[in-house]
Amino acid sequence: MLLISSLQNPKIKFLHQLKEKSRLRKKEQKFVIEGKREVSLAIHGGYQLLQIYYCPTIIPNEDVSAIIDRTSSTIDTFEITTEIYQKLSHRSTTEGILAIAKSKEVSLDNLDLDNKNPLILVAESPEKPGNIGALLRTADAAKVDAVLIANPRTDLYNPNIIRSSVGCVFTNNIAMGTTAEIIAYLNHRNIAIYGAALQSSENYYTQNYTKPTAIVVGTEDKGLTDEWLKNTTQNIKIPMSGVIDSMNVSVAAGILIFEAKRQRDFVV
Numbered sequence: 072m073l074l075i076s077s078l079q080n081p082k083i084k085f086l087h088q089l090k091e092k093s094r095l096r097k098k099e100q101k102f103v104i105e106g107k108r109e110v111s112l113a114i115h116g117g118y119q120l121l122q123i124y125y126c127p128t129i130i131p132n133e134d135v136s137a138i139i140d141r142t143s144s145t146i147d148t149f150e151i152t153t154e155i156y157q158k159l160s161h162r163s164t165t166e167g168i169l170a171i172a173k174s175k176e177v178s179l180d181n182l183d184l185d186n187k188n189p190l191i192l193v194a195e196s197p198e199k200p201g202n203i204g205a206l207l208r209t210a211d212a213a214k215v216d217a218v219l220i221a222n223p224r225t226d227l228y229n230p231n232i233i234r235s236s237v238g239c240v241f242t243n244n245i246a247m248g249t250t251a252e253i254i255a256y257l258n259h260r261n262i263a264i265y266g267a268a269l270q271s272s273e274n275y276y277t278q279n280y281t282k283p284t285a286i287v288v289g290t291e292d293k294g295l296t297d298e299w300l301k302n303t304t305q306n307i308k309i310p311m312s313g314v315i316d317s318m319n320v321s322v323a324a325g326i327l328i329f330e331a332k333r334q335r336d337f338v339v
Contacts (some may be wrong), residue, residue: 072132074150075124083155086124086171090159093226100174102228105159107134107166109238114141116241119173123148126156129167138168161234174228179256182217182246189216190280190331191262192324193287195250195295198224202291204235205321211239213328214339218243219285221250221299254302257285263304267323268295269316272306280331288324291317 075083088095090103101121104110107130114120120142125135127150139146151159159169175181192215197203203225210218225232227247233240248256257264262283265275280286287303289295294317300306309326311318 072148072150075155076152078155078158082122082149083151083159086169087159089171090230093229096174096226096228101171102174102233103230104170104172104233105161105168105230106234106238107138107168109233109241110138110168110170111141112238112241113170113172114138118175118241119144120146120170121173122146122171124151124156124159124169125149126151126153126167128153129156134166135168161230177227177245177247179219179246179248179252182219182256183244184217184260186216187283188281189262189283190328190335191215191217191219191257191285192328193219193221193253193257193264193285194320194324195221195287195289195299196224197290197320200225200229200231201235202320203232204237204239205319206288206324207232207236207239207243207245209321209325209328211236211242212325213332215328216244218245219253219256220245220247221253223247250296250298254298258302264299264302265327266295266299266303266306267308267327268300268303268306269308270300270306272308274310275307275327276330278305278307280334284331286324286327286331288320288327291320 096102104113123146156167192210194206262285264285266287287299309323
């Protein structure tokens with residue numbers, strides 16, 4: 072384990088740039104993970120760790136060794152000073168460890184969908200990392216079969232998504248594509264499409280989600296595009312008694328997904 076004590080070290084500069092620049096993450100097919108829990112979930116999710124940077128004044132050597140022992144490949148490991156860690160980390164509660172990992176291919180062609188009666192969450196054009204992270208937490212809690220992101224506007228490995236999802240970006244089965252590609256994918260597999268929308272909609276609890284089902288949510292300000300609205304099996308709405316007619320997208324998704332889970336008797 073080599074010690075790095077300078078902020079000017081090329082490895083530290085690269086790590087910092089990798090955190091900040093989506094274009095570099097896409098080019099290198101690498102991204103940064105911050106936090107002991109997040110690193111552990113990445114390993115659990117089958118991600119390949121390439122490098123580990125840790126601050127021995129925050130995390131014990133034996134904890135780092137235990138993490139490395141859970142992987143099947145050789146990982147370059149570096150000790151860093153408290154000053155460097157504080158420069159690189161966004162939080163003071165991440166227990167002194169960062170890692171560089173290899174990105175996964177998240178195209179629809181690579182989606183592993185084994186369940187013959189899947190429950191899928193689709194999010195169209197989500198932009199705010201906090202909302203994406205919350206959607207991924209909801210999907211993990213419900214253990215949906217896949218999360219599909221249509222027309223993505225944010226890099227999946229944005230550090231804010233990793234952070235807001237508390238590592239659930241690694242525990243979900245995720246794929247990205249255009250709206251047209253995802254609609255074609257769902258139709259080809261005879262998966263019913265329920266779009267969260269006010270137009271021509273029925274109350275969400277009146278529908279049957281026990282067959283292959285995709286629940287689609289749009290952005291909070293614009294909702295679903297016409298392309299989705301024209302291709303849904305049924306549009307569904309959550310009846311609300313207050314003044315406003317919309318709610319946070321992750322809250323809405325949670326209500327809809329867990330109604331589907333209730334109808335399925337919460338069977339995994």
